Each structure stands twice: as C-alpha cells, then as structure tokens.
Amino acid sequence: MSELAGVNTPGVPKIASEKVERRSVWGQAALRFRRNRLAMAGLVFLLLLAFIAIFADLLAPYSFSRAFLDKRANLLPFTHPDHLLGLDSSSRDYLSRLIFGARTSLQVGLAVPIIAFLIGVPLGAISGYLGGRVDFAIQRVVEVATAIPPLLFALFLLSVLGTGVTNVILVLSITSWIEATRLTRAQMLALKEREFVLSARALGAGGWRIIAQHILPSALSPLMVLFSFSVPLAIFSEAGLSFLGIGITEPTPSWGKMLGSGIGTSIRVYYHIALFPTLLVALTMLSFSFVGDGLQEALDPSRSRASGKLQ
Amino acid sequence: MAAFILRRLGALFFVLLAVSIIVFVLMNLVPGGPFSLGERGYTPDALANLERKYGLDKPLTERYLNFLIGAVQLDFGYSFAVAGSPPVSQVILQTWPVTLHVGIYTILVSFTLGLTLGIVAAYRRNSWIDNAVTFTATLGIAVPNFIIATFLLFLIGYQNGWGEPNKWIIPPLWSGGPAILSWDYFLPVITYALAPTALVARYTRASVADALNADYVRTAHAKGLSEGHIMARHVLRNAMIPMITVLLPQIPNLLTGSLFIEVVYGIPGLGKFFVTSIFNRDYPMIMGLVLLVAFFWGMTYLVTDILYTMIDPRIRVYGSKGGTT
Numbered sequence: 001m002s003e004l005a006g007v008n009t010p011g012v013p014k015i016a017s018e019k020v021e022r023r024s025v026w027g028q029a030a031l032r033f034r035r036n037r038l039a040m041a042g043l044v045f046l047l048l049l050a051f052i053a054i055f056a057d058l059l060a061p062y063s064f065s066r067a068f069l070d071k072r073a074n075l076l077p078f079t080h081p082d083h084l085l086g087l088d089s090s091s092r093d094y095l096s097r098l099i100f101g102a103r104t105s106l107q108v109g110l111a112v113p114i115i116a117f118l119i120g121v122p123l124g125a126i127s128g129y130l131g132g133r134v135d136f137a138i139q140r141v142v143e144v145a146t147a148i149p150p151l152l153f154a155l156f157l158l159s160v161l162g163t164g165v166t167n168v169i170l171v172l173s174i175t176s177w178i179e180a181t182r183l184t185r186a187q188m189l190a191l192k193e194r195e196f197v198l199s200a201r202a203l204g205a206g207g208w209r210i211i212a213q214h215i216l217p218s219a220l221s222p223l224m225v226l227f228s229f230s231v232p233l234a235i236f237s238e239a240g241l242s243f244l245g246i247g248i249t250e251p252t253p254s255w256g257k258m259l260g261s262g263i264g265t266s267i268r269v270y271y272h273i274a275l276f277p278t279l280l281v282a283l284t285m286l287s288f289s290f291v292g293d294g295l296q297e298a299l300d301p302s303r304s305r306a307s308g309k310l311q
Numbered sequence: 312m313a314a315f316i317l318r319r320l321g322a323l324f325f326v327l328l329a330v331s332i333i334v335f336v337l338m339n340l341v342p343g344g345p346f347s348l349g350e351r352g353y354t355p356d357a358l359a360n361l362e363r364k365y366g367l368d369k370p371l372t373e374r375y376l377n378f379l380i381g382a383v384q385l386d387f388g389y390s391f392a393v394a395g396s397p398p399v400s401q402v403i404l405q406t407w408p409v410t411l412h413v414g415i416y417t418i419l420v421s422f423t424l425g426l427t428l429g430i431v432a433a434y435r436r437n438s439w440i441d442n443a444v445t446f447t448a449t450l451g452i453a454v455p456n457f458i459i460a461t462f463l464l465f466l467i468g469y470q471n472g473w474g475e476p477n478k479w480i481i482p483p484l485w486s487g488g489p490a491i492l493s494w495d496y497f498l499p500v501i502t503y504a505l506a507p508t509a510l511v512a513r514y515t516r517a518s519v520a521d522a523l524n525a526d527y528v529r530t531a532h533a534k535g536l537s538e539g540h541i542m543a544r545h546v547l548r549n550a551m552i553p554m555i556t557v558l559l560p561q562i563p564n565l566l567t568g569s570l571f572i573e574v575v576y577g578i579p580g581l582g583k584f585f586v587t588s589i590f591n592r593d594y595p596m597i598m599g600l601v602l603l604v605a606f607f608w609g610m611t612y613l614v615t616d617i618l619y620t621m622i623d624p625r626i627r628v629y630g631s632k633g634g635t636t
Contacts, residue, residue, distance in 0.1 A: 038442065144329050153337065156341045186553060229513070
C-alpha cells in the first residue's frame with residue numbers, strides 16, 4: 001500500500017489521469033494493477049511469504065526438528081508464552097515448523113506448476129496450431145499419459161531416484177503437464193481461426209510470432225486459473241507422497257505434511273494441527289487467484305472499459 | 312463425422328495397448344511383489360509356490376501375453392489382495408454402481424452450482440459477489456476433504472448415523488422407493504462436490520469474463536438484444552471451448568470415485584481400489600482398473616473434440632470433415 005501512495009503523491013487526481021495517457025502500455029498495465037487492491041494485497045502476501053521462506057533460518061524461533069520433551073505434545077496454541085502456536089505431536093514448535101514448511105511448500109507449489117507449464121504450454125501450442133498429424137500424435141501421447149496412474153509412476157520413479165524435495169518436484173512435474181497441454185491446445189484450436197490471427201498471417205507473421213504475440217495473450221485467463229489451482233494441488237500431492245513414506249522425509253516440515261498429520265490426531269481437540277497449514281495454503285492460493293485476476297485485467301485494456309460499462 | 316469417430320476408436324485401441332504395456336512393465340519394476348510385501352512372513356518355499364501358482368515365475372513377456380489374451384475377452388484374472396480372490400471384473404461390477412451414484416450426484420451438484428456461481432461472478436466482476444465466489448472456490452480447493460468431512464460429520468453427521476464404518480445401508484426416502492433416492496448420499500456428495508464446484512466456478516468465470524469483453528458482445532448490446540439472448544448465443548457459446556476442455560475430464564474423475572470419501576463415509580465403492588491395488592501390488596486389479604480408466608478418458612477426449620467442432624464450426628480436428636489443416 002505504501003508503494004501505491006508513492007506513485008500517486010504528486011498532483012491531484014485530475015492531473016494524474018492526464019499523466020496516464022502518456023504512459024507506455026506496460027506502465028498503464030502496472031498502474032491498473034496497483035489500483036486493484038485485492039491483487040496488490042495478494043502480491044504483498046506472496047512476497048512476504050517468499051521473504052519468510054528465504055530467511056526461515058533467521059525468523060524461526062527454534063529449529064524445526066527440536067523436540068521440547070519437557071512439555072506436553074500437541075500443546076494448544078496461545079497457551080504458552082514460549083510457543084505461540086503450540087507444539088505438534090512430537091512436541092516440536094509449531095510456529096517454527098510452519099515457517100520452515102513455507103520453504104518446502106513454496107518450492108514444491110511453485111516449481112511443479114512452472115515446470116508443468118514449461119512442458120505443457122509449448123506442447124499444446126504446437127499441437128493446436130499445427131493441427132493435422134502432429135496434433136493427432138501429440139493427443140494420443142496425452143491420452144496414454146493420462147491413463148498411467150500417477151501414484152504407480154511416482155512409486156517407481158522415487159524408488160529409483162530416492163526421496164527428497166528435488167525428486168518430489170521432478171516426479172510431480174512429470175505427471176502434471178497434461179492439463180496445461182490440453183487447455184493450450186483447445187485455446188489454439190479456437191483462436192487460430194479468428195480474424196486477428198488470419199490477418200496477422202496475411203501480413204506475413206511467422207508461426208511462433210503468431211502463437212506468442214497474438215494467440216497466447218488471448219488464451220491467458222483459463223491458463224492463469226489453472227496455475228492458481230495447480231499450486232495447492234502440488235502442495236497436497238507432495239503431502240500425499242510424504243504420507244506414504246516416499247516423499248520428503250522427516251523431520252523436514254511442509255504444510256502439506258503437517259496438515260496430513262492431522263488425520264491421525266483428533267483435529268477437533270488439537271485444531272491447530274490442521275487449521276494453520278490449511279489457512280496458509282488457502283491464503284497462498286487466494287493470493288494467486290487475486291494476482292491472476294488482477295494481471296488479466298491489467299494486461300487487457302478492453303476489459304476495464306467493458307467491465308465499467310456492464311456494471 | 313462417422314469416419315472421424317471410427318478413426319479415433321481405432322486409435323483408442325492402440326492407446327489402450329500402449330497403456331497396458333507401459334503399466335505392466337512399470338508395476339513390475341516397482342520394488343516389492345504381491346506376496347513378498349509387508350509382514351506376511353511367507354517362507355521362501357511358500358513364496359515360490361505362490362508365485363508359481365499365479366504364474367509370477369514366468370518371464371515378463373509371457374505374462375503380458377497371457378494377460379492380453381484374457382483382457383481382450385474382458386477377463387483380467389483374479390485379484391491377489393481382495394478377500395476370497397474374486398475375479399477383477401466381478402469386483403468392478405459389484406463396487407462400481409455405488410461409486411457411479413455418488414459420482415452422478417456430485418456431477419449434477421457441482422456443475423449446476425459451479426456454472427451459476429461462475430456466470431454471476433463474471434457478470435458482476437470485482438463486486439462483492441465476485442470476490443465471495445473466488446473466496447469460496449479457494450476454500451473448496453485449499454481445504455482438504457478430511458477437514459470438511461470431519462466438520463460435516465461433527466455438525467450433522469454422527470447424530471444421523473453417518474460415518475459409522477461398514478454401515479452403508481441406504482434406506483430410500485420413502486419405504487419401497489428407489490435406493491438411489493436416499494439421504495445417505497447427502498454428506499458424501501457435499502464433501503465430494505466442493506472441489507469440482509470450485510473448479511467449475513473459477514473456469515466459468517474466467518471464460519465468460521473473456522467472452523463478455525469481445526467486440527461481438529458489444530455489438531450485440533448495441534443492437535439492443537436481450538441479456539438472456541446475448542448470454543446464451545454469444546457469451547456462453549464462445550466461453551465453452553476452455554470450459555469443456557477442463558470440465559469434461561471431471562466426469563471420468565468423479566465417476567471413478569475417491570478413496571477418502573469412501574473410507575470416511577463407509578461407502579463400499581470402487582475408488583479405494585485405485586490406491587490399494589497399487590499398494591498391495593495387486594497386478595490383475597491394477598491392469599483392470601487402468602484399462603477401464605484409459606477407455607473412459609479416451610472416450611471423454613473424443614467427445615471433447617467432437618464438441619469443439621460442434622460449438623465452433625471453424626475448428627477442425629484432424630480427421631473431422633476430412634480436413635487436415
């Protein structure tokens with residue numbers, strides 16, 4: 001919010017709106033984004049989370065693996081001055097584990113969708129744009145890949161590669177590119193027949209140029225939704241693998257794992273075990289949703305105009 | 312169109328073949344066998360006997376060919392892990408109907424609710440309704456099933472007999488009525504429908520919001536067409552492509568069930584076998600389920616491609632209408 005104030009300080013609103021006219025496309029987009037309060041709040045939260053994840057060693061009050069054996073396990077939050085958010089079932093400080101868990105969960109929750117998109121979007125673009133035999137072949141590969149049980153694949157790969165954060169990210173990425181491929185392809189199929197693409201082609205634009213500059217920007221909204229959904233999905237998949245003993249090994253914490261440990265304990269009494277990780281995963285996803293919506297509106301000038309009219 | 316469908320069905324056969332080979336090899340490469348796993352404590356002799364009985368001592372290619380000969384006759388062999396070693400096809404036939412009922416209800420609930428919420432949110436963008444829908448959708452995805460189930464059971468479940476293990480009785484709404492009309496589906500369906508509802512709502516909102524901004528919608532407004540007409544003919548039709556891409560695959564997903572929902576609510580369904588068969592190294596069960604799912608997905612993808620060309624006749628998928636562009 002202080003950033004927002006910094007931008008708007010000189011001049012009264014009328015002068016500021018005159019200034020907007022002279023801004024570049026990106027400058028205008030940035031301004032539209034900053035005006036969206038929810039999107040900014042989401043961005044601030046994500047940056048804060050990244051800061052916490054990076055400096056977990058300095059911020060966490062205790063080590064994530066230290067057990068306070070003199071205190072009772074599953075100590076409830078706000079009942080002990082030394083442990084603000086209580087203790088887990090092994091008497092480890094919950095706040096510290098949440099802070100260190102941010103590191104693991106953000107790594108997994110960001111890396112998996114990014115890798116999946118890096119594979120899926122170009123593949124879907126090629127499939128949809130070229131069409132014909134190429135599309136046919138790629139779609140059959142997608143069909144085969146859909147049918148292979150991810151759990152079986154994960155069991156196999158992790159038994160060969162061994163456990164650990166990097167391998168979990170690798171395994172989850174390999175099994176999660178399908179949606180991005182199909183969504184990009186569908187958008188390509190629909191948009192490549194539109195007039196603006198035909199005119200770009202008539203002007204002599206090459207295939208990659210048309211894909212990257214003309215079709216992909218128009219295909220962005222559903223892909224952003226997919227991204228915001230992929231983040232919690234990756235966090236939970238990691239938890240699933242860890243729960244089965246083939247993911248990230250103890251004592252390394254992750255939000256998903258901490259959440260999963262709530263299944264065994266009575267979460268109606270020890271509510272903090274499930275509540276805090278859920279809250280963090282939900283806030284992270286909410287932030288991605290709002291930032292995604294904000295980015296879309298900011299990058300599409302026609303949108304702000306039309307939405308103003310419709311309301 | 313008929314030639315297109317035939318060609319795709321032919322391709323689906325080869326997809327199934329490829330899937331079966333990959334999964335067969337993969338499951339044999341995963342460490343641990345069906346009888347050596349866990350603490351069953353078989354002596355080496357007993358283990359060798361068991362493996363000989365089930366043909367596991369034979370080379371991989373021979374076992375695969377044996378499986379293939381059975382599979383084309385829809386005979387996937389006998390389960391290793393299910394009590395009584397029933398045929399895989401029998402297990403599927405017995406447990407799938409309940410899963411289908413829950414799945415169909417879930418699809419009905421999540422699609423109607425999700426589509427409505429998404430359309431309203433897109434029309435009232437950046438209003439409190441829009442933010443409320445985004446917020447609810449986030450909760451639907453980010454709050455895991457087990458927490459939702461625990462709270463639902465705590466609030467209204469236990470008092471009414473839900474969540475007791477092995478007690479899936481299904482009394483119909485009125486005596487003598489059909490068993491599918493029963494309150495027993497209520498909590499499982501609510502729990503199960505939250506995530507797909509969120510998914511449907513968010514994708515609908517994104518696609519409809521995109522379509523609402525298009526020039527042809529402004530033109531339609533300028534021509535003085537009614538809101539309902541614009542929504543049905545201009546907005547929804549153009550928002551459909553991304554929506555069916557993401558929403559249609561929810562159907563095979565939901566119709567094959569979920570381990571968690573079944574365990575919590577004691578539903579004797581198919582969903583749990585997708586996890587337990589892999590853990591028990593129940594090879595015949597894995598193969599049967601994988602082929603079932605592969606066929607299901609193949610058909611979904613085929614329907615999706617057909618729907619694309621129906622919604623937007625400019626779209627040509629390889630083989631449809633003879634076009635190869």
